Amino acid sequence: MKTQDLYRWYTISSGIEINSKKVKNGSIFFALKGKNFDGNQFAHEAISNGAMIAIVDNMKYSFPHKNIFFVKNALFSLQELALYHRLKLNRVPIIAITGSNGKTTTKELTTAILSKKYKVIHSTKKNFNNHIGIPLTLLSMPKNTQISVVEIGANQEKEIQKMCSIIHPNYGYITNFGKAHLEGFKNIKGVIRGKLELYNFLKKNKKKVFVNGDDAIQLIHSLGMDRYIFSERINSDVDVPIKYFWKNTDLKSVLCIKDMKIVSSLVGPYNLYNIASAITIGNYFKVPLKKIKEAVEDYIPNNYRSQILEKKNVKIIVDCYNANPSSMRETLTFFNKIKGNKIAILGDMLELGAFSKKEHAKIISFLEKSDINTIFLIGEIFSSTNRNSSNRIQRFSHKNIFIQWIKINSLKADYILIKGSRKNSLESLIHFI
Structure with missing residues (x-):
């Protein structure tokens, strides 16, 4: 056919x-x-x-x-159908978002902001961001769509290149370059090359890229491109100057743009760039600043991404949709700065291949030097990592063993952080806290 x-x-x-x-x-x-x-x-x-x-x-x-x-080939046929539909709707501007961490949060914030201007906005649903999900995403795009935000995930090189050839994005943004999917990308250089495939497509087709001016890799590799830059720096190259603030007293992210203060419920300073990029994209598409502020402040994270729950007077930070060495380190750095009695419950970081034990050992080394009062490490990788730990660290080879431990021993803390790769399903621990 x-x-x-x-x-x-x-x-x-x-x-x-x-x-x-x-x-x-x-x-x-x-x-x-x-x-x-x-x-x-x-x-x-x-x-x-x-x-x-x-x-x-x-x-x-x-x-x-x-x-x-x-x-x-049924998959190839699905992808070709998606491309055909995209080309039929080539008038619809598509913003492609990729990166090691923060893709979904940035996509959701961007969609929320653009929804303040556009009545018919289309975006990636759930985790449909791979070679199967992206064709399904494009084929869900109605004919009357005014603008679309598509998330691209990848676990090896050439994937983003292939997805761009189907999506044909008009705009793009890379959240960051971190130690994610090292099993497929082989090393951090492979990660960078893979993410930059979005830049390569945009540059070749003379499209626009949104750039975090505080990220040296983005700045260098976007030279010569049609770019729109946000940054804390104030100079002639910066299109959107943004100031960042982090208040660990009430777990809020605060940004200032054009003297307007925007307070987000997203926890952790690592989310500031996700918020700033969405604000920048909204600013480029001329969404009124008051509407941008309204969208950001109304956005409540879900799906276990940077969520804050309160139970028995304990603030639980649930960030267990995904985890890799970069996001784990950033989250723990922020959690370490919070004042109070703190417990960290951490699950294995998956898809790291030959780097797995080394990266888990690095996290344990960080934890040993941290101010986190009690740490529980869940999973076979953490448990098998050959490293002597402080008495503040306890290891459990499986989540169910830890659940049995919780049932006997109560957890007492002001703050509890739960973070791990998706397959660990650590959100199920909330019920037992």
């Missing part, structure tokens, strides 16, 4: 689905393959559940049903 023929089906469908059990009446089912599943096996089930057509890449599943179509 040619892409243009598939697109005609798409225009009269109710949307795209890759889970046969979640298909809606009139949707198109794509049979994708994973490590532990083959979507081709569920094509007939998808049709039975209401899918208008199904796209498979294993010919034996295409017969005898007339509404099951064979293609050479």
